[in-house]
Amino acid sequence: MKEMINNETPYITGSKALLESLINEGVDTIFGYPGGQAIPIYDKLYDYKDKLNHVLVRHEQGATHAAQGYARVSGKVGVTLVTSGPGMSNTITGIADAMMDSTPIVVIAGQVPCSLLGTDAFQEIDVIGITQAITKWSYQIRTADEIAWAVARAFYIASTGRPGPVVLDFPKNAQVELVNYKPEKVDHIRSYIPVPDINLKNIEAAADFINSSTKPLALIGQGVILGKAEEELKAFIKKTGIPVASTVLGLSAIASNEEQFVGMIGMHGNIAPNIKTNEADLIIAIGMRFDDRVTGDLNKYAKQAKVIHFDIDPSELNKNVKVDVPVLGDAKETLAKITELVAENSHKEWRDSFNTYWERENEAVINKELYPTSGPLKMGEVVNKVSEATGNNAVLVTDVGQNQMMGVRYFKYNQTRSVVTSGGLGTMGFGLPAAIGAKYGAPDRTICLFVGDGGLQMSIQELGTIMQSDIDVKIILLNNDYLGMVRQWQELFFNERYSETTMINPDFVKIAQAYNIASRSVDKREDLDDAIEEMLNTKGAYLLEAKVIQKGLVYPMVPAGAGITEILLNGE
Amino acid sequence: MENKLYTITIFSENTVGLLNQVTIIFTRRGMNIETLSVSPSALEGIHKFTVTTFADQDLIEKVVKQIDKKVDIIKAYYNTNEDLIFQEIALYKVSTEKLLSLGSIEDIIRRYNARILDLTETWTVLEKTGHYDETQALFKELSEKIGVLQFIRSGRVAINKSKVERLSDMLASIEEKITKKHKDVI
Numbered sequence: 025m026k027e028m029i030n031n032e033t034p035y036i037t038g039s040k041a042l043l044e045s046l047i048n049e050g051v052d053t054i055f056g057y058p059g060g061q062a063i064p065i066y067d068k069l070y071d072y073k074d075k076l077n078h079v080l081v082r083h084e085q086g087a088t089h090a091a092q093g094y095a096r097v098s099g100k101v102g103v104t105l106v107t108s109g110p111g112m113s114n115t116i117t118g119i120a121d122a123m124m125d126s127t128p129i130v131v132i133a134g135q136v137p138c139s140l141l142g143t144d145a146f147q148e149i150d151v152i153g154i155t156q157a158i159t160k161w162s163y164q165i166r167t168a169d170e171i172a173w174a175v176a177r178a179f180y181i182a183s184t185g186r187p188g189p190v191v192l193d194f195p196k197n198a199q200v201e202l203v204n205y206k207p208e209k210v211d212h213i214r215s216y217i218p219v220p221d222i223n224l225k226n227i228e229a230a231a232d233f234i235n236s237s238t239k240p241l242a243l244i245g246q247g248v249i250l251g252k253a254e255e256e257l258k259a260f261i262k263k264t265g266i267p268v269a270s271t272v273l274g275l276s277a278i279a280s281n282e283e284q285f286v287g288m289i290g291m292h293g294n295i296a297p298n299i300k301t302n303e304a305d306l307i308i309a310i311g312m313r314f315d316d317r318v319t320g321d322l323n324k325y326a327k328q329a330k331v332i333h334f335d336i337d338p339s340e341l342n343k344n345v346k347v348d349v350p351v352l353g354d355a356k357e358t359l360a361k362i363t364e365l366v367a368e369n370s371h372k373e374w375r376d377s378f379n380t381y382w383e384r385e386n387e388a389v390i391n392k393e394l395y396p397t398s399g400p401l402k403m404g405e406v407v408n409k410v411s412e413a414t415g416n417n418a419v420l421v422t423d424v425g426q427n428q429m430m431g432v433r434y435f436k437y438n439q440t441r442s443v444v445t446s447g448g449l450g451t452m453g454f455g456l457p458a459a460i461g462a463k464y465g466a467p468d469r470t471i472c473l474f475v476g477d478g479g480l481q482m483s484i485q486e487l488g489t490i491m492q493s494d495i496d497v498k499i500i501l502l503n504n505d506y507l508g509m510v511r512q513w514q515e516l517f518f519n520e521r522y523s524e525t526t527m528i529n530p531d532f533v534k535i536a537q538a539y540n541i542a543s544r545s546v547d548k549r550e551d552l553d554d555a556i557e558e559m560l561n562t563k564g565a566y567l568l569e570a571k572v573i574q575k576g577l578v579y580p581m582v583p584a585g586a587g588i589t590e591i592l593l594n595g596e
Numbered sequence: 597m598e599n600k601l602y603t604i605t606i607f608s609e610n611t612v613g614l615l616n617q618v619t620i621i622f623t624r625r626g627m628n629i630e631t632l633s634v635s636p637s638a639l640e641g642i643h644k645f646t647v648t649t650f651a652d653q654d655l656i657e658k659v660v661k662q663i664d665k666k667v668d669i670i671k672a673y674y675n676t677n678e679d680l681i682f683q684e685i686a687l688y689k690v691s692t693e694k695l696l697s698l699g700s701i702e703d704i705i706r707r708y709n710a711r712i713l714d715l716t717e718t719w720t721v722l723e724k725t726g727h728y729d730e731t732q733a734l735f736k737e738l739s740e741k742i743g744v745l746q747f748i749r750s751g752r753v754a755i756n757k758s759k760v761e762r763l764s765d766m767l768a769s770i771e772e773k774i775t776k777k778h779k780d781v782i
Contacts, residue, residue: 152613157620161667164612181667212774214767215609215670339661 035202038168039068045175048207055090059107062134064199082485086457088118091129093461102129109147120158124448128187137197151193160188168203180210185218186337220352231365237306246273247311256359265370269297276442292429296381310334314344324587400573407434418470423455423479426508431474453482459497487539499567536567547571597652606645607670633751682754686731694742
């Protein structure tokens with residue numbers, strides 16, 4: 025169909041209107057995969073090569089994870105473009121992952137023409153029906169007239185308030201229809217309140233609690249990063265002297281070496297903040313959602329403490345933990361307001377009391393993991409050396425499993441938005457495509473992916489994406505020839521019955537070579553520094569396989585369902 | 597906490613697919629919807645869902661917050677029976693011959709405040725509006741005495757005991773904020 029361009033009434037195809045709308049939203053990168061019901065869009069994309077960089081992934085799930093990685097490090101909305109049916113259904117895991125981790129992405133899917141909807145047409149699936157439960161909003165664009173509005177609305181919803189994924193289902197007839205296109209911008213929706221009004225009385229009440237507390241502990245989550253409230257957090261803790269612990273997704277909101285940072289909470293967190301959670305007289309939760317991996321048994325969680333909860337999402341308040349003072353709103357605003365009201369304090373004695381537990385963890389776990397002098401390479405050792413070699417300035421991307429927990433425990437950060445990991449959904453196969461997206465989101469930063477042998481093989485085809493688009497990501501494969509985290513549970517809780525967790529693996533170096541990616545395998549401690557240096561000095565992608573201890577375990581560990589102070593420190 | 601019947605009132609935009617968005621929230625938590633009805637509200641362009649479900653206070657609060665969070669939902673409230681005036685409608689089809697055999701149709705119509713909607717030689721359709729217990733009582737009596745050929749009861753419809761839709765003030769406040777936002781931008 026030919027477009028009729030007239031200066032006064034620019035009739036263009038729906039496909040072109042889509043691309044114009046994306047550009048209108050500031051999009052410069054799309055992660056996608058073409059197919060039958062998206063060909064008109066891809067055809068038009070051919071004309072937009074100078075404005076829209078399309079990254080051809082090898083699997084649609086990879087496209088969504090890449091969009092997530094892009095969004096997490098850049099703070100912008102990640103965009104995925106796929107075709108209908110299986111193309112769309114392949115994105116479901118990434119969409120669900122983005123929903124769990126509040127990641128703003130917009131997934132645009134081709135769909136069969138409206139005339140065929142509901143007929144079980146070739147490659148038709150009920151996209152809206154399937155995605156409503158795992159998106160912030162999903163919408164079917166049935167005519168080209170709706171495109172400008174729907175795209176503008178999609179980006180507004182994905183990026184505002186508590187961010188999340190949005191799906192636009194785009195039937196083919198709307199892709200090829202002509203439309204008198206005018207760009208639109210959405211800045212409000214009547215039925216949607218992204219940022220609730222601040223209740224000053226609650227902030228005053230929270231300030232009173234803080235001022236009268238002798239053992240306060242702040243727990244920060246990704247809400248601090250999403251709300252761009254890092255500076256406000258810093259001002260708040262500096263004035264109050266309150267120790268700060270982080271969830272996995274909150275990591276890097278505060279620098280690792282910040283004096284008041286007392287570590288990571290949760291199942292594989294540090295023992296000091298976990299134990300102190302049950303000693304504190306006040307828990308100040310900021311942009312975190314009391315996930316079960318953080319709280320353990322709720323009946324044994326912080327029962328002695330008053331709880332203040334800062335969150336932008338009203339449905340998070342009192343969801344898992346009963347709150348004494350809810351502080352609804354954008355953390356950037358609420359933290360700034362409360363900082364005006366709180367008294368200066370140092371809480372030095374209270375903060376110093378964390379040190380005993382750190383010493384215990386250092387002795388029992390950390391030093392053995394990071395500085396072994398004999399035996400096979402250890403996972404934590406590799407993570408620590410890579411982090412140090414990057415000056416703690418790299419972006420950490422992880423897959424899921426032991427590699428993830430070692431990564432978040434031992435990588436260090438100097439700046440915010442330095443952690444990309446699948447926190448809520450725990451998606452194996454997330455890491456490699458997310459690292460690809462992260463590189464596009466932060467092209468000037470070093471991207472270090474830690475991945476296990478299991479997770480790498482769940483998305484190993486994305487090495488092809490790296491090859492084709494020449495993407496500079498450093499892949500550190502912690503290979504223990506096991507599905508390590510499941511094996512750990514089997515060892516600790518299932519009488520060492522290693523059911524289906526042993527992996528017969530391929531030669532990963534040869535695989536990398538086949539994709540024209542520089543690679544090296546190390547299994548000796550004395551070769552590790554040199555291999556890391558070689559990896560970081562190599563221009564472009566690099567796969568460093570570290571053959572690590574096969575039966576390594578991640579400690580400390582709070583067993584599932586136990587109280588957070590019931591910590592296993594080692595296997596002895 | 598004690599489980600009791602709550603009525604959730606949901607005000608929404610009139611968009612496709614909202615019913616699914618509401619019901620999946622119940623499905624996810626393994627909750628049964630007892631009754632459900634949807635209609636336009638007194639506010640132009642705004643639809644109203646009335647859902648009843650058994651829950652405890654803690655659960656109903658969480659569920660309503662999840663419903664409220666959906667982009668196209670304007671506001672969701674939960675109520676107990678004391679907060680509401682509510683009705684259900686029931687239709688009963690019975691054999692005309694057996695109905696006549698009762699002797700006095702007038703008696704049953706008067707006692708239950710029911711009415712005859714349709715009457716043929718073979719069947720009669722009675723209608724009754726009221727609370728569940730009332731419509732159920734008529735069903736029980738007809739079943740026991742003459743048998744019921746067909747029966748249907750609607751979902752609950754309810755209005756609260758405040759003067760106007762509770763949403764009105766909220767909508768006014770939203771409109772004011774939007775206007776102010778646009779003025780600030782200009």
